[in-house]
Amino acid sequence: MTVYKAPVKDTLFVLKDVLGYERYSNLPGFSDASTDVLEAILEEGAKLAENVMHPLNQSGDHEGCTRHDDASVTTPKGFKEAYGHYREGGWMGLSVPAEFGGQGLPYTVHSAVGEFFSSANMALMMYPGLTQGAIAAILEHGSEEQKQTYVPKMTDGVWTGTMNLTEPHCGTDLGLLRTRAVPNGDGSYAISGQKIFISAGEHDMSENIIHLVLARIEGAPAGTKGISLFIVPKYKVVEDGSVGEKNGVSCGSIEEKMGIHGNATCVMNYDNAEGYLIGAENGGLRAMFVMMNEARLGVGMQGLSMGEIAYQNAVAYAKDRLQGRSLTGPKAADKPADPIIVHPDIRRKLMTMRAINEAGRALILWTALKSDLKHRSQDEAERQAADDHLGLMTPVIKGVLTDKGFDIAVMAQQVYGGHGYIEEWGMSQFVRDARIAQIYEGANGIQALDLVGRKLGANGGRAVQAFFKEVGDFCEANRSDEAMAPFTKGLKKGLNDLQAATMWLMQNAMAKPDNAGAASTDYMHLFGLVALGYMWGLSVKKAQEGLANGGDKAFLEAKLATARFYFDRLMPESTAHLARISSGADSMMALEAEAF
Template identity: 80%
Template sequence: MPIYQSPVQDTLYLLNEVLGYPNHANLPGFADASPDVLEAILAEGAKLAENVMLPLNRIGDTEGCTRNDDGSVTTPKGFGQAYQQYREGGWMGLAAPAEYGGQGLPYAVHAAVGEYLSSANMALMMYPGLTQGAIAAIVAHGSEAQKQTFLPKMIDGGWTGTMNLTEPHCGTDLGLLRTKAVPNGDGTYRISGQKIFISAGEHDMSDNIVHLVLARIEGAPEGVKGISLFIVPKFKLDADGNPGERNGVSCGSIEEKMGIHGNATCVMNYDEAEGTLLGAENGGLKAMFVMMNEARLGVGLQGLSLSEVAYQNAVAYARERLQGRSLSGPKNPQGKADPIIVHPDIRRALMTMRAFNEAGRALVLWTALNSDIAHRSADEAERQAADDLLGLMTPVLKGVLTDKGFEHAVMAQQVFGGHGYIEEHGMSQFVRDARIAMIYEGANGIQALDLVGRKLALNGGRAVQAFFKEVGEFCEENRADETMAPFTKSIKKGLNDLQAATMWLMQNAMAKPDNAGAASTDYMHLFGLVVLGYLWGRMAKVSQEKLAEGAGDTAAFHEHKIVTARYFMERVMPETAAHLARISTGADTMMALPAEAF
């Protein structure tokens, strides 16, 4: 069975030493999660991940979910009990508003624990993950009556939630949706239509499922301007707000999928189901984007999580598997062969995964902290700056972390050789599960277009200019420090490439939009490299300072950080030049062949 150990020490290092988590004690919720409390929470989350969630991961993959004759869905053996432990531990409400039963702790704490749980069992953690997004949408757009009705039960975990966007004929282009809503005259609506790919759409782990459904009210404008969002519970609520009669919503089938078999991905049929409007009429897309942005951060976290667990298993295998001799002479002279971890190409794979994971974790936590600042700070300028960064980083985090998460799951599988292709070692599941994260909540090509087409120019480019300034100032402030030169020079070169790519887009994309589309994926990954490189620079600076002060029993930890940072600068950051070169070629050759030539 695959192994997993939660990287608690690394999380604490990033939050407390690199990202300045203790400096935000003045924000609501942070005082309740002081560094000591934070450490205790992470330790408990690690136990839940390693002891409860992890043993069920392969069971979920092999058993899958079963749709019964009555339309109900049975989840894999042990999932219900594990979910109840998650619920009883208060994990669903960790960062939820206290006025509705949550603990109100920082979102950064929720994200940190979320990594451990997703690494241990991604499919199982999708059930509460979708609920978190639904909670966020109701908090942002619900009436007080809706909040009082739904949030306490969802934050408690007794009820779960979903998001219903995709239809058989439309995915990203939501303006084409056909699900309709007919007013009943009493403030409720009859919802009819079919939705597909609905994660956690039906299951047996909660007393009610609160579906958030995009639909078009009769007579509404065509396109996205006529979309509304509705709350449609699986069971209608009685006069006391408890589940009553069954609503007109059912699971028509469970999708046959490549991975995440333990999650019920459903075709949902709505047959005049009763729903209530969430937010403004025809304002559904705005309301749903609250949920989608939350989900995109969560999906980026999934990319990191699977890269981490795949890496850990590859390391364990590479230490044990004997094959060949080291090119520099035997390292296991008493044996007939050396462990494969001595071979440079295996080291290339392991170091690449490790360098990405540690910087990716920093990106997730940095973004989560900025989310906390954006939602909790009393300083308007501070809130705006944090919100700008959050919006800019969301497509980068989702697109880059999931692209690389899948790539590294495959890389880890390759370390196993033929054994990686055999199901019992678990590497196949990591590859299959990681693949979906590149697709759902907006396929990564859409994330790249969002970055290039919307986020760069938003508010006159305020967010991207602030990011360029922050990275540039970091390089300048450390320019005289010779120990930082290996890092700042690489970061500065990457930043120059990113700024050149941004300028090229400004000069070439307006007149010819295909240039933006052709450049978008390369630009997203170029941006991601600079972000990860910048965060590695911050980590290197902290670890070098700790060693200079005398790091004691953590000296090896900081030494290893610096070596990994150097590897990233030497072997990964040079890729920025290749991305810039591809961006600068434009779209002409890419678009030259007529469609019939393919």
């Protein structure tokens, strides 16, 4: 049985000390979630994650979901009841506006507690996770009638939601999709086609499932310009808002997957299903991107969450497993061998996991705070800057944190040695579950191309220049502080490498686009190194202040030690990334396809 303890203390340190959560009490929703309320929410979320969700993680993986002859699907034993606890606690609507039955609290709070739930049971949390994305899309692009019809019951959790993009012949290239929408003459459309890889597409945990489906209206332009978005409920909704007859949508099969077995990933068949246009005709991709961007941030959180729980279990095993003696002499003389945590290579793994997880948590919460500023601030310049930040950081968070989350899961498995390869120990599940986060909601190579091809040049480079300035100003402001020097020196070096890589792309990518493609993944990870390093810089500053003011000595000194490791052992990778970026695409593209 694996273990999990929600990192409440670390989350509060990030929110209260590093990000200055209390400074935003003037924004709508923040005044309802004072630091005392915030702490209470995190503590209650921790209890649900640790005591209800996590005990079902391994059993849900082993049992999986079952499709029956009538195309219905049952989830693993205990999932429906656990979801009931989640729903009854009001967790689904934590950040949904109060007018639709939510609590209207900051998205930052939703994100903080969401990490706990995802670490505890990633497959289970995908059911409400997709629903929250669907709610966001309907609130952004739906009509008032659609909002009133669907959002309150989705917020309550009695109805859930999905997103339907991928088809058997097309994934990222949505311009190729074939699902068609034929007007019925009464404002509705007949939706026909097949979608694959649909997370939570069919299950037994809610009374209705509201599918958001991309389809092409007859006569629409070719490519992505002719895609529309439709609301297609599993059961039709009658005028009084109750559930009516079954719609023409069904689960054709459940995908047999490497991981996340507790989530019903379905092939969905639409046979003249009744659907309703959401947003503008042929404007479906823009409407779906609201859901996709929220989902991408959520997937980045899944990377962090898998890294966190894998780390916690690796630490527990390393403290318990006896193997060999310390290179500097026995540390447990009363035992036949020392715990493996004494060995430097085990420490290398554990420190790497810890350094990435703690900075990753800060990066996600910093970006969640920007989302709140975008939607809640009364200052137009502040809203614009926050929107710029979200656009820039979304591919970094999704791509870097899911790559690192998988790496951490593999590292943690390695700490276990042979036991890590045996299913009963649970580490294999973390590796299998973490793997999907690198693939869905836009594979990480696509995230890297999005960063390099779209986000860097957006609005004349306004977002990336603002980021460079913020990090550079932080380094300069702390340049004469001797205590900060070991950290700011490494951060400044990483920033210099990132700026040099950006300049190289500006000079070499336009004339030869393959240079951008060849550089993109290294550039994304170089950007991630610096962003995580900036989070460590901010954390170090607050940890030093906390120590000077009599704060928790052990906790704060551990922060400083972990930060030193990050800048000593991880930040120097920026040099290698820059070298690969500036080597261009020639050697990568030299072989003809026939030579492979």
